[in-house]
Amino acid sequence: MTLIKECLNCNIFKWSGHYFSRKPGLALGQRLAPVLAICFMSRIESPVTVHMPIIYCRYIDDCCVITSTQQEMDVLFDILNRPSQHIRFTREVPHEGWLPYLNTQMKISGGRYHVKWCRESSSKYILLHAKSAHPEAVKRAIVRNMYRTATGVCTGKVEREESRKLACEIANLNGYGQHRWSGSKAYS
Structure with a gap:
């Protein structure tokens, strides 16, 4: 003690x-x-x-x-x-029925739980930029983990697609072009 x-x-x-x-x-x-x-x-x-x-x-x-x-x-x-x-x-209070909690939003509708990935409203969607001098393996891991989290926490197809689109948008804003990460094995 x-x-x-x-x-x-x-x-x-x-x-x-x-x-x-x-x-x-x-x-x-x-x-x-x-x-x-x-x-x-x-x-x-x-x-x-x-x-x-x-x-x-x-x-x-x-x-x-x-x-x-x-x-x-x-x-x-x-x-x-x-x-x-x-x-x-x-x-927190729900916005349009969605209650934020950590990096997710939850909604109860029709007796079912719905969960989707989100980023805080104060987030500037900043990741390690694709043009940084960091090793490619580090950049791949960052994008891959963001994508896995975005799709892995979701409870349904609609939520998963919405979260995947947000992850793609964030990746694009940080220099990871759509062709570079979503279709290739290294960035998916």
């Missing part, structure tokens, strides 16, 4: 030639941060899961909660925000 406290007290970083100390909380990039965030979140989420929402999932500190009523959602949101004055959860 003493070692953990020492690590947490060492939240010093340098920015623009000046030294700062992060208080309270964990510095981004600190190796202990993900483990402690998971431990902290497991304590916070226990009262939420007792209420049995329709969906509850979490990745580190990003939670996805779906309930059947707005009142239930408000109660669970309040429960999540109670434990710490230093941590405030925010919530």
Whole structure:
């Protein structure tokens, strides 16, 4: 426990030639941060899961909660925000029926879940440019992994095609021409 406290007290970083100390909380990039965030979140989420929402999932500190009523959602949101004055959860609202979560969007329609790949609205669609001096293998891997993710998270044919088109658009914006990556084995 003493070692953990020492690590947490060492939240010093340098920015623009000046030294700062992060208080309270964990510095981004600190190796202990993900483990402690998971431990902290497991304590916070226990009262939420007792209420049995329709969906509850979490990745580190990003939670996805779906309930059947707005009142239930408000109660669970309040429960999540109670434990710490230093941590405030925010919530997304669906846009055109799609709820963003991490790099996906989800929709419940006709009793079925639909999932498609998306990029944050603040994203500038920047990848490692095709003309960079990086090895071709690195560039191939970046495009291939983007394409695999874009099509792999989708639940249906329509969502997969929409996500594939977005991935193609992003690749084209970064110098990876359609002929260069979508049809060739190296870039697909």
